[in-house]
Each structure stands twice: as C-alpha cells, then as structure tokens.
Amino acid sequence: MSSIRKRSNLRSLHAALVASTLSACGGSGAQDATTGGGGAGAMASNGTTAGSGGGASTSSSSTASGVGGSSAPTGSGGAGGSGGSPNGGPADGEPSGWAASTACGPKGTTGGGDGQRVKATTIAELETYLKAEEPLVIELSGTFAGDPIHVRSDNKTLVGDGHALITGTLTLKERKNIIIQNLEINANDGSGNALDGIEISGSECVWVDHVEIFDAADGNLDVVRQSSYVTVSWSKFHYTANAGDAAHKFSSLVGSGDGVAADAGRLKVTFHHNWWGDGVTERMPRTRYGDIHVYNNYYNAPGNNYCVGAGFNARLLIENNHFENVKDPHLFYNAEPTAQIVATGNKYVNTTGKMDAGQGASFVPEYSYGLDAAEDVKRIVMEGAGPH
Numbered sequence: 001m002s003s004i005r006k007r008s009n010l011r012s013l014h015a016a017l018v019a020s021t022l023s024a025c026g027g028s029g030a031q032d033a034t035t036g037g038g039g040a041g042a043m044a045s046n047g048t049t050a051g052s053g054g055g056a057s058t059s060s061s062s063t064a065s066g067v068g069g070s071s072a073p074t075g076s077g078g079a080g081g082s083g084g085s086p087n088g089g090p091a092d093g094e095p096s097g098w099a100a101s102t103a104c105g106p107k108g109t110t111g112g113g114d115g116q117r118v119k120a121t122t123i124a125e126l127e128t129y130l131k132a133e134e135p136l137v138i139e140l141s142g143t144f145a146g147d148p149i150h151v152r153s154d155n156k157t158l159v160g161d162g163h164a165l166i167t168g169t170l171t172l173k174e175r176k177n178i179i180i181q182n183l184e185i186n187a188n189d190g191s192g193n194a195l196d197g198i199e200i201s202g203s204e205c206v207w208v209d210h211v212e213i214f215d216a217a218d219g220n221l222d223v224v225r226q227s228s229y230v231t232v233s234w235s236k237f238h239y240t241a242n243a244g245d246a247a248h249k250f251s252s253l254v255g256s257g258d259g260v261a262a263d264a265g266r267l268k269v270t271f272h273h274n275w276w277g278d279g280v281t282e283r284m285p286r287t288r289y290g291d292i293h294v295y296n297n298y299y300n301a302p303g304n305n306y307c308v309g310a311g312f313n314a315r316l317l318i319e320n321n322h323f324e325n326v327k328d329p330h331l332f333y334n335a336e337p338t339a340q341i342v343a344t345g346n347k348y349v350n351t352t353g354k355m356d357a358g359q360g361a362s363f364v365p366e367y368s369y370g371l372d373a374a375e376d377v378k379r380i381v382m383e384g385a386g387p388h
Contacts, residue, residue, distance in 0.1 A: 094107070095179075095207040096369045097365075098228070098268040100367050101268075110155075110179075111179030112135045112136045112137035112179070116136055122142070130156065131153050135155035136156055137156075137157040137159065139161065140164040145166075146167075147191055149169065159183075160181070163387075167185075168186075168191075170199075173199075176204050179209070181210050182209075182388065183212075184387055185213045195217060196219045196220065198213060198220075200230060202225045204229045204230075206227070209234055210234045211386070211387065212386040213235065213237055214240060215243045219251060220237045221252050223253070224253065225260070230268070231269075233272050237277065237280060237284075238276070253286050254286065264313065269292050270293040271292070273297065273372075273377075275297070276301055280301040281304050288312045289312065294317070296371060296372050297381065300325050305328070306329075306330075308329065310330070310332050310341050311339060315339075316362060317342050318344075318346060320372060320373065321346045324350060326351055327352050327353045329351055330357070331354040341357045342361065
C-alpha cells in the first residue's frame, strides 16, 4: 500500500472521528553513490568516501547507501524485508515504529481505543477529559490556551478537526498509551517561559502524528526522563519571526543529560515522515542513550547548525531521508565516542559538512516498517505532513 494511500486513510479516520458535529477538514533523480558494505565513512557527491567516522563533505545531489558500521536492515515487513510490500507495515490508523511495540500491548499504542468519544471546544472541557480515569477519544475543535495543558491520565487519544489549535504547551508526565493527532501547536504563548511544544517525560507508548509545532522557547517536541516506545510521524516542525527564543531554535531533544543513567535501555523513539523546516537550527533530533530510528524525513532548514546529533550512548539508524540546503546532516555530537550511527539510502542535495557514521552497528528494529525511496520523500512529506 502506498504512502499516499496511507495518508488518505488517515484523513478518513480523522474525519470519521468528528463527523457527527465537525467538518474534518520531488526533486530530480539522484546519482547513486557506491554501496558500502560496512566501514565508517560518508559518501560525497563525487563518489568518494569521507574518512573514518564520517568527516566533512559537500554534496550537490547524491544518494548514499550502506553508510555506517554495517549495512542497515529494513525491518521485517519493511522494504526488502519479509512479509511486507515495499510500502508495507502496520495497518492504516495504527502507529509504525516503537509505538507499535508489543511492549505497549498486543496492538501497540491504542490511546483511547474503543472508549467513549467526547468533544472538547473549551479548555475547561479538555482539562476535564484529560484527567478522566476511563479511556477516551477526545475530539478537539477551536483554540485551547494552557501553560501548560497536562494530560493527567492514561489511555487517551487527542484528535483535532484539522483546524484545532493549542497555544502553549502540551505535557505528558508519567503517562502511558497516549495518541496525539491532527493538531497545530503554537508553542510561544507569550509568557516568556522556556517550555516545549510537547513534552514527553517519564512516559511510554506515545504516538504523535500529523501535528504542526512551531516557535517553542525550549524544544518543539522533547522526549526525556526514561520515556520510551514513542513514535513521531507525519509532523512538521519550524520557527517563525515570533519564536519564543531566537537563540534557541532547537527542535527535538531525546534524553536530557549524559549523566541520567536511568535512561539506559529506554528512549526508544522513531521519527518518520516528518518535516524539519524554516528556522530550525539544531536537534532534528539530538539524542542520548536510546535506540532512535530516523527514516523517510525531509530536512530543509537553511542556516542550520546541524540536523541529527548522536550523543552519549545513543544508537541511531538513519534511513532514506532527504537532506536539502542544510549543514551537517548527521554527526557525532561533540565527537561523542560512545554513539553509533548507521546511515543508509539517504539523499543529500546542496548539503555541506558532516555525514558521520560508524562506531558500531547501531540496532536492528524489532518492529515492521515500510521504507519509501529517498527520491520520493520530499514530495510525499511536503504533501502529507501536518494536520489534515
């Protein structure tokens, strides 16, 4: 099943949730670089390989395959894997990636599942539903201001009508089985507080899908403090002239510090089909400790410092992304010797700087997923990311 078909079905799902009262709402082909069967080093546009551990290069247009400590797997049921079509993976309306893990239950992350569907049009209604003990699917319509808005109970789905807006911060602390879909979040509420757009802290089994988050004074979306089994998909991150902190346009942090030893074995996060765009300077994402899968994302953030940063004890699998007009597509943050990167199938257009890889074989995902070709990523992500 194609990714376009997946998006169509997701839009249908969103519309069905609110239908009772609400109206739901490419670049040229790349030149293939030589396939690497292992070894650390990034492929430059002229077909030469950068030095061990990555090293600097400049790319006008290239696709690098098999760059990293070993050739990367595509996952059972994914592209080239067993039991799936080239764009296979879990059924529509369900997460792919770590949020689909059976550690979250036999069906992965389900949020409110088959629970009662309720409608929130005021902040008071929303806060009441967010602390209810029973599973709920909460349909949002209108504008909701909170500093922050807390999800205070488990087993919740928050789904917007395609126009729903949160101004401020949405916070998950020690929560489980949460889905957030189809929302716009203006994370600069004017308070001057250094808060995230979405903060996922000490939580597990979380799926963030088809959201747009911008202008946070801290991170647009951060995953910290032993959170795990998180998927962030089909979402857009950017900053405007109204950014909460013009010097801190750092979008997505995974892991809050090298010394947080309790994060070991946690921070399992998937980012797929997301768009990091205008104004983002760093952290797309910046990682520590976890097994982080970054695939089929589109990067176009001119003037950035770096895109994907692998930090202390992080293992990254970076597959079939499209990097355009950016510096340092992926690097070992501060030359971190404990980090591992496998990077394969990525497309680099007008990029400069580091494409670090190696220092280990990263990890093999334990879930099924489908990979889109890197040459298709720009088009399908620009068409599909964000609320619908």
